[in-house]
Amino acid sequence: MIAILEALEQASDLAELQALSERMRDYFGVDHLVYHWVSGTGEQYGCGTYDPAWVARYLEKDYLRIDPVVQSCYQRFHPVDWKQLNWSGKPVRDFQRDAMDHGVGNQGFTVPVRGPSGQFAIFTVSHSCDDCTWHAFIENNRRELILAAHYFNQKALEFEPDRAPDAAMHLSPREVDAMTFLAMGYSRAQVADTLSISEHTLRVYIESARHKLGAANTTHAVARSLQQGLIIV
Amino acid sequence: MIAILEALEQASDLAELQALSERMRDYFGVDHLVYHWVSGTGEQYGCGTYDPAWVARYLEKDYLRIDPVVQSCYQRFHPVDWKQLNWSGKPVRDFQRDAMDHGVGNQGFTVPVRGPSGQFAIFTVSHSCDDCTWHAFIENNRRELILAAHYFNQKALEFEPDRAPDAAMHLSPREVDAMTFLAMGYSRAQVADTLSISEHTLRVYIESARHKLGAANTTHAVARSLQQGLIIV
DNA sequence: AGTCACTTCCCCCGAAATAGCGAGGAAGCG
DNA sequence: CGCTTCCTCGCTATTTCGGGGGAAGTGACT
Numbered sequence A, B: 001m002i003a004i005l006e007a008l009e010q011a012s013d014l015a016e017l018q019a020l021s022e023r024m025r026d027y028f029g030v031d032h033l034v035y036h037w038v039s040g041t042g043e044q045y046g047c048g049t050y051d052p053a054w055v056a057r058y059l060e061k062d063y064l065r066i067d068p069v070v071q072s073c074y075q076r077f078h079p080v081d082w083k084q085l086n087w088s089g090k091p092v093r094d095f096q097r098d099a100m101d102h103g104v105g106n107q108g109f110t111v112p113v114r115g116p117s118g119q120f121a122i123f124t125v126s127h128s129c130d131d132c133t134w135h136a137f138i139e140n141n142r143r144e145l146i147l148a149a150h151y152f153n154q155k156a157l158e159f160e161p162d163r164a165p166d167a168a169m170h171l172s173p174r175e176v177d178a179m180t181f182l183a184m185g186y187s188r189a190q191v192a193d194t195l196s197i198s199e200h201t202l203r204v205y206i207e208s209a210r211h212k213l214g215a216a217n218t219t220h221a222v223a224r225s226l227q228q229g230l231i232i233v
Numbered sequence C: 001a002g003t004c005a006c007t008t009c010c011c012c013c014g015a016a017a018t019a020g021c022g023a024g025g026a027a028g029c030g
Numbered sequence D: 001c002g003c004t005t006c007c008t009c010g011c012t013a014t015t016t017c018g019g020g021g022g023a024a025g026t027g028a029c030t
Helices: A002-010 A014-028 A052-060 A068-074 A090-101 A131-159 A173-183 A188-195 A199-213 A218-227 B002-010 B014-028 B052-060 B068-073 B090-101 B131-159 B173-183 B188-195 B199-213 B218-227
Strands: A032-038 A044-048 A107-114 A120-127 B032-038 B044-048 B107-114 B120-127
Touching: A002 A014, A002 A131, A014 A032, A014 A044, A014 A131, A032 A131, A068 A107, A068 A120, A107 A131, A120 A131, A131 B131, A173 A188, A173 A199, A173 A218, A173 B218, A188 A199, A199 A218, A218 B173, A218 B218, B002 B014, B002 B131, B014 B032, B014 B044, B014 B131, B032 B131, B068 B107, B068 B120, B107 B131, B120 B131, B173 B188, B173 B199, B173 B218, B188 B199, B199 B218
Parallel strands: none
Antiparallel strands: A032 A044, A032 A120, A107 A120, B032 B044, B032 B120, B107 B120
């Protein structure tokens, strides 16, 4: 396992990630192993051993917004065993049947991982077996699966194009103040009052932040500030 | 190490976390080990082996917004060795001197961890030794430190009061659509157009979402939707 | 069979935010 | 000592948003 993690640290392109995902699948002895991530700007990438037809269908149908695994992982920190999830609801059952038909497997374990700037990824192993066997497998491999998720994400972030230049993004202290209070629900007048400056001045900061962030309006600017981790509310 | 991680999984209060942080410090053989987290709503908590006077001073001075370790970790995924950071700038040097005076140590290694709803935590080990010794220590213990950070955060999230009941929060599909497009910078008119509904209808969704989220205005509602992971932009 | 949540549409009007100009002073960096 | 960035304040017009009323159809769950 350590050898695989060290190989992951050395990987230099997506093809290597793909190869390592297959190698890791064999190491764990499961049907599938998938690492899938969404950048802060919405692009999706992934590598793993799912049927390419299933991956295409997943993207095409925008299953990301239905998949209970994703929905659940997006709101929790703990890794999740698929059996714990709520699979009720018509669209969800349709999705589940579709997944089964594409050989995803009846058991699964997914680790959510979060990076800066709203980056979010999931690392999944799935398999076909009975509940008891699966439970034992998870208990024995939980720590290694968490580490694997971490190392996959670490490498994936290096591959994202607009990650390094993004570091240049910077808001001035006053701009941060403005965005922070706006994110807390203050009106412009309230923010200006809180910061003890005129509302006109405040507007300059908001405008300035908007331009820096390439945002269309204040709401957008606040949303981007949050997503990019520029403000700590 | 595994014994400590398993004890972490069983911990039931902050005092146990504190005890385990001391036990883990002894395991690693470092001067200090600290886990510090900021909830999505801005409260700060922590446990670890720093001098309480330093912790108090850190909070009082709002060093969170100056500390280059925090600032850097907030924008990256990789753990960071303090030596890699940029310690220039007057406020930063003042902070650094202040930290030294409180016995923090000249070497440090910090792992950032992110949870849902904008939760953010750092796990730090610090020590006083030469660069070479420290580098070797980090190389040997990197994986265990990452796992430790993960397990600390896993437990910390359980202690947060409004974390579990929050799962009840739910936006309707249309409300999610509205919040999503607003977060993308669309104006009300554009969102209404995109969803092919009248702007009046859209307003009903925004109002509805605002009330559910307890938000003061649209910007606040979008900010909360993002923080709580209710929308995936 | 009734309640409840969701979706869709309409009216009005005052308050708030946005967009386009402008300028001067303080602080930090090379 | 300039240069840049940041902070501060001003004006006006237009657009957007917020809050207050309504009403009606669908589906789900009880």
